Ligand code: SF4
């Protein structure tokens with residue numbers, strides 16, 4: 143049963159990701175990305191990481207993608223018809239090539255190296271309490287650094303957006 | 308994979324009570340929402356607003372002279388909406404135009420899954436927990452789902468190929484985004500006090516009347532209800548549909564059943580908000596000054612199983628009565644206050660509610676440190 | 680025109696209490712709640728045969744119940760038919776001149792006894808703006824505004840041109856309006 147759900151979600155996620163790149167309409171593309179995030183969140187939930195799953199929905203699908211959609215709608219992007227310059231084709235090819243090399247390396251590593259044995263998760267794994275405890279004890283320094291980084295970003299955004307401070 | 312499924316199937320008999328319980332709960336909530344609230348709230352809204360404004364309200368629809376206090380208008384509304392032409396404007400994005408009402412209505416329905424409408428009872432040896440999904444992340448699920456419902460309105464605004472709709476959609480996006488942030492922060496105080504995100508835990512913790520959320524988190528309550536009203540997009544905060552400015556905002560170009568779905572989504576959201584308010588701030592299914600054990604003892608003469616059933620019925624009734632009370636209050640607010648201006652809404656969200664929510668967190672933390 | 684004008688002080692500065700917003704919201708909600716419950720009780724009492732309480736619901740069931748209009752209401756203009764069975768109009772044409780959209784047209788004539796009367800009196804109801812100037816201009820109290828507001832629209836414009844027969848209304852039915860125009864402060868009959 144779980145296997146079925148896993149394959150369903152995984153295939154849907156792959157399909158959404160592929161379609162997102164292929165579709166021409168920017169809004170549809172954004173919606174497909176949201177669908178992809180949904181599937182990802184489902185996969186997290188199946189791994190027992192409920193908090194991550196919900197945060198994926200709440201933050202990425204719920205907030206950030208609304209912002210993206212917002213910008214697309216405001217700019218009202220239309221399909222552009224035109225010739226792709228040689229320059230661009232070269233860039234795209236280079237991009238695909240680099241990505242392919244990366245994937246090949248990862249695949250090779252996966253094949254040769256021994257994967258760690260999967261461990262059964264404890265009952266409290268992925269709950270809010272467990273994640274919070276780890277976050278505020280073992281990883282308190284990275285957590286605080288990340289928060290300061292975000293604060294700096296917020297202040298920067300305010301200064302950029304405001305003509306007069 | 309075949310034998311995996313077979314193994315799952317083989318476990319069905321032992322899981323049967325849980326499955327029955329699950330189906331019963333889902334069916335109950337679904338009928339409550341779609342069968343009772345969605346159609347009836349239209350009537351409640353009409354009659355209540357009428358009486359508030361010294362009017363009588365819709366009462367002309369009748370069958371053989373029976374008007375049933377205007378209740379039949381619900382029926383005529385349904386007939387009208389079903390038979391109306393489903394209009395799609397030229398140049399609209401057809402698939403998205405179809406999709407938007409569904410995105411709006413489905414989250415409104417599933418958000419109720421984590422709201423407990425009763426406590427835990429042992430019925431014939433089977434432990435029953437009256438909540439569809441007792442998630443550890445609890446209330447965060449409601450937030451996540453609410454943020455998804457934003458897409459319904461935003462896409463509706465975009466797909467209609469109409470400037471009013473687009474403006475409405477953009478306003479929905481901005482308003483929802485602003486108030487989601489604030490709403491999340493307003494409830495942090497509640498989580499701190501009860502030490503859990505799980506809605507059933509919060510419900511159990513409110514067995515003592517003076518531990519109800521409204522007493523422990525008065526500021527959080529006021530901030531939360533403001534945010535909830537804004538998320539609901541009804542009158543003081545209905546800038547996305549502002550009739551005077553934007554015709555009907557994001558659903559200007561909707562008619563027939565698709566319009567009805569937006570309408571329903573609004574009402575269901577109201578039910579959900581009332582449910583959350585009751586579960587977090589008003590003791591959920593608990594009756595003031597009456598403990599679970601006390602109630603069980605009171606019904607003791609029925610025998611242990613039926614006593615549990617009786618307690619369950621009482622608790623569920625209490626919960627829905629509280630929800631109804633809140634719906635009444637939300638409607639009162641909706642028909643009393645005038646609409647805010649767009650900039651006022653944004654200012655209220657970012658400059659007043661957000662800082663106050665942060666202050667609330669600090670105060671709660673300080674008080675908790677002092678008390679403990 | 681001198682350029683002086685008085686600045687209106689609208690007193691928009693709110694006190695701190697008002698700016699807190701919440702107390703004022705609660706005040707507003709209290710008012711609407713009171714209205715709701717008073718009306719609710721009154722309606723329920725009336726439903727069970729009791730006497731409704733003081734606050735009346737404003738609504739009337741229009742086609743079944745008709746509102747009582749004040750005499751100052753300006754409905755369809757009508758010609759007054761005297762108690763002697765004669766129209767009061769003497770075809771002086773003042774109303775014709777006074778009518779802003781020029782919807783009245785009169786052809787005057789004589790009766791056998793030498794009094795004047797309109798031979799034809801046409802009032803185009805599709806053009807009339809219900810201003811009441813004809814009533815004001817008339818020296819004979821012969822044309823007054825009635826309280827009739829129903830059935831004034833037709834699907835054909837020709838049907839909306841009223842002739843003398845369609846306009847004549849017996850004096851008794853217009854008593855209230857006639858009293859009203861007589862006691863009007865600046866009415867010409869007061870001089
Ligand atoms: S009411 Fe005014 S518009 Fe109508 S007939 Fe009299 S003067 Fe003319």
Ligand code: SF4
Nearest residue numbers: 768769771772774817
């Ligand atoms: S002003 Fe009076 S009397 Fe003269 S024509 Fe008109 S209705 Fe007749």
